[in-house]
Amino acid sequence: MSFFDNMNENEARQKILGLVSEYCDLYHNKGRDLPYREGDRIPYAARVYDHEEMVSLVDSALEFWLTMGRYTAEFEAGLARYIGLPFANVVNSGSSANLLAFMALTAPQLGERAVQRGDEIITVAAGFPTTVTPALNYGAVPVFVDVEIPSYNVDVSRLEAALSEKTKAVMLAHTLGNPFDLQAVTAFCKEHGLWLVEDNCDALGSRYELDGKWIMTGSAGDIGTSSFYPPHHMTMGEGGATYTADPLLQKIMLSLRDWGRDCICRSGQDNRCGHRYDGQYGELPKGYDHKYVYSTFGYNLGISDMQAAVGCAQLKKFPGFVERRKENWAFLREALADTADRIILPEAQAHSDPSWFGFCMTLAEGLDRTKALRYIEDHGVQTRLLFAGNLTKQPCFDKVRGDETVYRIAGDLTNTDIITERTFWIGVYPGMTKDRLAYMAKTVRDAVMQQ
Numbered sequence: 001m002s003f004f005d006n007m008n009e010n011e012a013r014q015k016i017l018g019l020v021s022e023y024c025d026l027y028h029n030k031g032r033d034l035p036y037r038e039g040d041r042i043p044y045a046a047r048v049y050d051h052e053e054m055v056s057l058v059d060s061a062l063e064f065w066l067t068m069g070r071y072t073a074e075f076e077a078g079l080a081r082y083i084g085l086p087f088a089n090v091v092n093s094g095s096s097a098n099l100l101a102f103m104a105l106t107a108p109q110l111g112e113r114a115v116q117r118g119d120e121i122i123t124v125a126a127g128f129p130t131t132v133t134p135a136l137n138y139g140a141v142p143v144f145v146d147v148e149i150p151s152y153n154v155d156v157s158r159l160e161a162a163l164s165e166k167t168k169a170v171m172l173a174h175t176l177g178n179p180f181d182l183q184a185v186t187a188f189c190k191e192h193g194l195w196l197v198e199d200n201c202d203a204l205g206s207r208y209e210l211d212g213k214w215i216m217t218g219s220a221g222d223i224g225t226s227s228f229y230p231p232h233h234m235t236m237g238e239g240g241a242t243y244t245a246d247p248l249l250q251k252i253m254l255s256l257r258d259w260g261r262d263c264i265c266r267s268g269q270d271n272r273c274g275h276r277y278d279g280q281y282g283e284l285p286k287g288y289d290h291k292y293v294y295s296t297f298g299y300n301l302g303i304s305d306m307q308a309a310v311g312c313a314q315l316k317k318f319p320g321f322v323e324r325r326k327e328n329w330a331f332l333r334e335a336l337a338d339t340a341d342r343i344i345l346p347e348a349q350a351h352s353d354p355s356w357f358g359f360c361m362t363l364a365e366g367l368d369r370t371k372a373l374r375y376i377e378d379h380g381v382q383t384r385l386l387f388a389g390n391l392t393k394q395p396c397f398d399k400v401r402g403d404e405t406v407y408r409i410a411g412d413l414t415n416t417d418i419i420t421e422r423t424f425w426i427g428v429y430p431g432m433t434k435d436r437l438a439y440m441a442k443t444v445r446d447a448v449m450q451q
Helices: 009-028 051-063 070-083 094-104 108-113 133-138 156-162 182-192 247-257 305-335 369-378 414-422 434-449
Strands: 087-091 120-124 141-145 167-173 195-199 207-210 213-216 223-227 240-244 358-363 423-427
Touching (some): 070 087, 070 240, 070 305, 087 094, 094 133, 094 167, 094 223, 094 247, 133 141, 141 156, 156 182, 182 195, 182 207, 240 247, 305 358, 358 414, 369 423, 369 434, 414 423
Parallel strands (some): 120 141, 120 167, 195 223
Antiparallel strands (some): 207 213, 223 240, 358 423
């Protein structure tokens, strides 16, 4: 006798999903509400989910569509609404989102504004490598400027000095959820006719007051990017997204994401335009199947619909995630206020409302970061550095260091070097509890007070 006897397909599906929900509540959420015991490991980030994500995931698996489908379309539409832009495209990672955003700016369709090899892109060295990697790999020249402490964002007073006749774009990240000075950066880009790419991978949900109006970070520039890797603000396992208000950039990014094809039909869809066999493209025969016409040198950067299914459930919870991150950051800021003589504590950028990714600290001069981190880690609190520190000092630059045909530095990178030597951060993810946060603050305080 089968479990499914006397059930139609829909009834069987609902029965399975009901069991999945019970399974998740029984086994995956077991112990999550237990009080913190000193000595338990406190990670800087972790997945925050319940049966809704698991049910959505299995629902997609039962359809077995696998590639981008209905859940993908739902997630893209929901993300675009949240950001406040008309277009959003999912990709397989935040790094791929940055690749897609940068490569879109090199498209011939952009005419004189297209980024060419040898053109310059203003950015910072104190960040994550894949904000810069696409430009380097393409043959554009990153121009690194210094950052400010304690915002850890671009020092906008350095932008004019970084400008040259070769400058085509500015590509910057909102550091650990703290928005950079969008008022100054957007004005600079507008004045000089530059593209702006906002790497929003660590800042989804952050807001900024631009020209008297509150907007979401990622929506002020020409293209914004996100990451949905598990430690980030929301997750679908792997995954990322680009978003824009520009229809031409949207068309270019869709083509680049989907093998470089000219056709805009979704997977499983044919002849949406009604002209599949009557076009003339390049030097191809007239009537060449439009599904196999390639207008860009593209990639395959898509995701599975199962990932998007998880994202759809996460997106519904996302406003709550943002509020918890703000609360946790504020708790740590207050709890560590008495360490200001030993720790430079983080501050929100003016005119911003950050969706914090982490709580960033810079030790006072003379304190030993390695000693502090060993103490903190040995006492069960996970730490992270501010990513690459000074990226130009990383081993990947060994063979090109000082070669201004590859990159250049505008001015000095004094604060970037301080970050490389004395900065670290701890987590504020939504799964944190007050007792864990209190223990984290105590551990950090002990680590610096003993020096």
